[in-house]
Amino acid sequence: MTEELREHVAEELLRSRARSTALTDAVDEHDLVRQHSKLMSPLVWDLAHIGNQEELWLVRDVGGREPVRSDIDEYYDAFKYGRSVRPELPLLNPKEARQYVGDVRGKVFDVLEKVPLQGRRLVENGFAFGMIVQHEQQHDETMLATHQLRTGEPVLHAPAPPRGKLVPATEAFIPGGPFEMGTSDEPWALDNERPAHTVHVDAFFIDTTPVTNAEFAEFVLAGGYDDRRLWTEAGWEHRTTAKLVAPRFWQREGNSFTRTAFGVTEPIVPDEPVVHVCFHEAQAYATWVGKRLPTEPEWEKAARFDPETGRTRRYPWGDGEPTELHANLGQRHLRPAPVGAYPAGVSASGVHQLIGDVWEWTSSDFHGYPGFEAFPYREYSEVFFGPDYKVLRGGSFGTDKSAIRATFRNWDYPIRRQIFAGFRCARDA
Numbered sequence: 001m002t003e004e005l006r007e008h009v010a011e012e013l014l015r016s017r018a019r020s021t022a023l024t025d026a027v028d029e030h031d032l033v034r035q036h037s038k039l040m041s042p043l044v045w046d047l048a049h050i051g052n053q054e055e056l057w058l059v060r061d062v063g064g065r066e067p068v069r070s071d072i073d074e075y076y077d078a079f080k081y082g083r084s085v086r087p088e089l090p091l092l093n094p095k096e097a098r099q100y101v102g103d104v105r106g107k108v109f110d111v112l113e114k115v116p117l118q119g120r121r122l123v124e125n126g127f128a129f130g131m132i133v134q135h136e137q138q139h140d141e142t143m144l145a146t147h148q149l150r151t152g153e154p155v156l157h158a159p160a161p162p163r164g165k166l167v168p169a170t171e172a173f174i175p176g177g178p179f180e181m182g183t184s185d186e187p188w189a190l191d192n193e194r195p196a197h198t199v200h201v202d203a204f205f206i207d208t209t210p211v212t213n214a215e216f217a218e219f220v221l222a223g224g225y226d227d228r229r230l231w232t233e234a235g236w237e238h239r240t241t242a243k244l245v246a247p248r249f250w251q252r253e254g255n256s257f258t259r260t261a262f263g264v265t266e267p268i269v270p271d272e273p274v275v276h277v278c279f280h281e282a283q284a285y286a287t288w289v290g291k292r293l294p295t296e297p298e299w300e301k302a303a304r305f306d307p308e309t310g311r312t313r314r315y316p317w318g319d320g321e322p323t324e325l326h327a328n329l330g331q332r333h334l335r336p337a338p339v340g341a342y343p344a345g346v347s348a349s350g351v352h353q354l355i356g357d358v359w360e361w362t363s364s365d366f367h368g369y370p371g372f373e374a375f376p377y378r379e380y381s382e383v384f385f386g387p388d389y390k391v392l393r394g395g396s397f398g399t400d401k402s403a404i405r406a407t408f409r410n411w412d413y414p415i416r417r418q419i420f421a422g423f424r425c426a427r428d429a
Contacts (some may be wrong), residue, residue, distance in 0.1 A: 008126075016140065020047060020136060035086075039416075041142075045091055053076075054101075054135075068100070124187075125187035126187070131376075134190070144156075147262060163341060172208050172351045174204050179300075183405075190408075191381050197369055201297050202429070203429035204428055205426060206425075208350060208351050209339035212271050216285060217270075219284075227288075232283065235281075235283060235284060239280060239281075247281070249276055272337070275358050276419075278416055279414030279416075283363075285425075291425035291426060294426035296362045296364035299362050299393045299394075300393070303315075317344060317346065322401045327345050329395060329400060355395055357396060358394075358396050358397075359420055359422070360394045360422060360424055361421060364391045365388075366391050368382065390414045391410070
């Protein structure tokens with residue numbers, strides 16, 4: 001089993017690095033060192049940061065080896081310098097960054113070959129390696145968002161997602177009662193997903209699909225952005241200050257809309273989930289249709305609970321790992337798939353596309369579960385707990401399968417729109 005685990009870890013490390021390489025090789029050196037938005041780091045910072053985290057945890061901590069480049073630690077500490085000032089730091093240039101991450105990876109494979117994967121919580125079941133795989137894939141999704149913000153000719157290409165299929169019902173009923181939320185036994189689950197605990201959720205209805213472009217366009221055309229009654233006080237203040245009139249990257253031409261994605265401008269696809277909306281926009285739309293956003297426990301119960309058996313699943317479709325038949329993940333496509341495109345991924349309650357396509361805003365603030373324990377460091381989750389951040393669930397088309405589970409929790413400021421976020425609505429039963 002240990003050798004199988006080592007092989008699995010090695011495959012995941014190689015797979016994540018191939019994606020990082022593709023995202024950084026797609027542009028020239030000018031684009032790598034340039035800041036495409038104050039919200040994002042230069043791509044070359046993300047690349048070297050990936051290597052630095054790998055060095056800190058796998059080379060120095062797990063492996064007990066000498067540092068590769070301790071002189072650069074402070075420049076790649078995400079908490080020491082915010083994104084807006086990172087271009088001013090003495091960063092590694094593209095050639096140096098590539099050399100650095102390659103040197104670190106060579107030592108990591110040596111550590112992986114020799115270190116016991118047991119006897120210490122950090123290495124049990126390969127956790128530290130899994131944490132670093134997920135970290136790299138999370139930054140790959142961040143780099144993909146940076147690509148979306150860059151201007152110029154398209155440099156990323158992918159086939160179109162599968163076509164949508166008719167979804168027979170617009171809502172699914174989720175019965176009231178307890179279910180097991182979170183996990184205590186998923187080997188690579190991160191600290192904020194733990195521990196498993198019982199949560200009671202009242203009966204509710206949830207949309208069987210995410211809100212689509214066509215549905216959201218109706219909200220825009222009906223004057224939803226100008227109707228103060230639909231917005232909370234904080235939402236209206238942000239909508240006014242930021243001058244929001246439509247989802248980010250949309251352009252209006254009369255009563256029709258186009259969207260620019262990765263350098264390509266085209267009419268919005270009506271049955272694709274809307275993407276690049278902030279929490280406040282999602283909340284205003286939900287109010288407009290007489291519904292609300294689901295709470296985080298409601299979202300997870302809709303995704304994992306099987307009403308027939310009372311069992312909580314790993315994924316909406318069961319316990320098996322995601323495949324290309326289940327969900328739109330891993331940057332296979334550069335856009336959300338039309339609703340109904342993944343019937344094999346439907347939940348036991350008949351809810352579609354809960355994994356992949358778009359991160360889904362919930363109404364819940366980001367907090368630790370009862371019995372939460374920070375591991376292996378407070379800065380992964382605990383320092384973000386509180387009312388400033390809203391929880392998003394389910395992953396997007398840019399999320400890798402190694403970095404998403406039905407228990408996985410993402411969080412961001414409610415004003416963020418550069419992330420690949422959409423939503424679905426719910427209502428009381």
